Amino acid sequence: MSEDLEKSKIKNEGVLERTFSTETMDGQIATLNLGPTHPATHGIFQNILKVDGEKILSAEPTVGYIHRAFEKMAERKSFQQITTLTDRLNYCSSPLNNIGWQMTVEKLCGIEIPKRVQYMRVIIMELARIADHLICNSVIGVDTGGLTGFTWMFIERERIYDMYEQICGTRLTTNIGRIGGFERDLNDKFHALIQDFLNTFLKRFEEYNALLDRNRIFMDRTIGVGKISAERALSYGFVGPNLRATGIDYDVRVHSPYCSYEDFDFDIPVGTEGDTYDRFQVRQEEVRQSIRIIKQAYENLPKEGVYHADTPLFYLPPKENVYNTIEGMINHFKQVYGEMPYPVGEVYHSIEGGNGELGYYLISDGGRSPYRLQFRRPCFIYYQAYPEMIKGQVLSDAVITLSSLNVIAGELDA
Amino acid sequence: MGKVTETGQMEAINYEGFQLTKLDTVIGAARANSLWPLPFATSCCGIEYMAAMSPNYDIARFGMERMSFSPRQADLLIIAGTISKKLAPVLRQVYEQMSEPKWVMAVGACASSGGIFDTYSVLQGVDRIIPVDVYVPGCAPRPEQIIDGIMNVQALAKHESLRRRYSPEYKHLLDNYKIDNDIDGE
């Protein structure tokens, strides 16, 4: 076993042969350590760069600085408790992860979700997507020096947080919903907030867009920076806005629709060059398309109705029943202790998360916790392409490329 | 300042005057109201910290307009997020590079005690490697709680004795963490 390990070790070639550089400023190769704590790397990533003057010849990333062993922890927690773990994957858009996980368990157990619940889920998922894209684009603005957009868009994010609070009580790590739906219906305050949001958000968003969209400095700093071609992107397993910026229109919501996305009419924005400016524009346009989806879902949503599926086996009973009736208490007890008939088998379910195809591979052995749960984390897979994307560019371009990839540390290391 | 008349009311004076106070008070007020934080934001609590920087909650009114990302220029080390064992030496190095007086605030359950992650790879609380002054519990704590933590740090900074960093108790604290404190040049 150890000789196989020896064969797979790095072949130690000279760096100049590997990274052929025709122009050398003074011919001296320096090693620069970017990170792990660096103001512009949002999250903890270390990159050891070999630079020639300011031009980057090669980069060697190190990850794992926030490895929290989610997959090992998931083998000890019940299905309902794992929702709290999925919050912390891509924590800028926690509801997406939560609802994706609940759909995975519903796929495993064969639970049918009523239409109204699906529409509610679509509204919440699209709000989460808007929140995620707003952070990413504001942060690209901050890294190029435009701090105003950051302050404006964070006010809008607070409005989204207010809506989350009306549903689940928390802002960031939402733990939203239950397996089978939601724990309570949308209240009047939520309806008021979302109507206000739908009426006023786009105008403020366009003001923010005008700051950066045709801004000479921003365009000069981002066009042609961090390019990747479509073939290399597919080979590296790119998904989500980063892949769509290279020209491939793969969106899980359209490709294999889940949760009634086929009922809605929306476009998928696609870029052409695969550089930072395209990634920025794709995310901006996705925000507008998300507002379109939310409007359609909200108009067709009945104001009162069911908010959970009718499965007493897997849906935690309402608290009035748990505390006041013996049947409710026994139901709750059995579910928490895992004495419900969870099927044996495996499923792979994927949703379109903030960064692309977020997949859950669940192997269940009939018990309370999964036998194996693996998260297909888009950030982890496409961050491998980062050294290739920054080769031959200067250091400030490398910083902007990293923030435009929207690499979230929680999703990277899980 | 003003002359106090018999009725106890203050009058404003419009000539140059003197202010009589203690050195501790002035320096404490200056330190407390101009803390430069080093946001060591690793995960979800970092996003709540960014929300605290946003106009809705605004920590700039506490004197924290400028984030210092260089430890040499920072007063307050805000650790927001999970610290894994891989990252612990880095954090320790950042703390040691800061110069006295320095305060440490652990934001969130993960930084305070490991949080929900009782695993083989997560450091169970940042106070295993560096001394912490203020803990802000929550997962993730609301920006108001973070601001409350900052106000507690300000209270500490304002009322701290000027000789505290030279005292044997402080040296004993740092010795427990095996941190070399050469503040008096030894």
Added chain:
Amino acid sequence: MESKLTNEQVLEALRAQFATAIGEEEQTIDNYLTVYINSKNVHEIVDWLYKHPEFKIQFLTNITGVHYPENEKGKELMVVYHLHSLQNNFRIRLKAFLPIENPVIDSIVDIYSAANWIERETYDFYGIIFNNHPNLKRILNQDSMDYFPLRKEYHVEDATRQDKDDRFFGR
């Protein structure tokens, strides 16, 4: 978008091409084609699927490891490959068993660049060695870690911690 291929179609083509290397098909709840393959033929099967003109299975979704300590000897570790054809909307899952004493399998880095870090993660968690991998070392855990944490015999908690008394934490 409906799938343009059927499970039977792809399975028949696989069996026609690689007779002995393809094992049985497993029926899964999500109805994706799930096939057990011989671990020695992983590279050629994945390569054939990549280059197949009609199937066009050219996207690597994920590679996972699973540990079954109670399985028969020689089949304790399992590597699962999830592949996807974007044009045909078809997903396939390949599973290969490996013995725990010598879990060596070929790497598919030359077909999919994405496999680089995914295989490193599988090595980090389970100790599965990938032949011809350019840089097979730990990725998420510390380099000094000397065991493979996701194997079933290890606990999720740090075994060396002294302060938390298991009696109070329900363990």
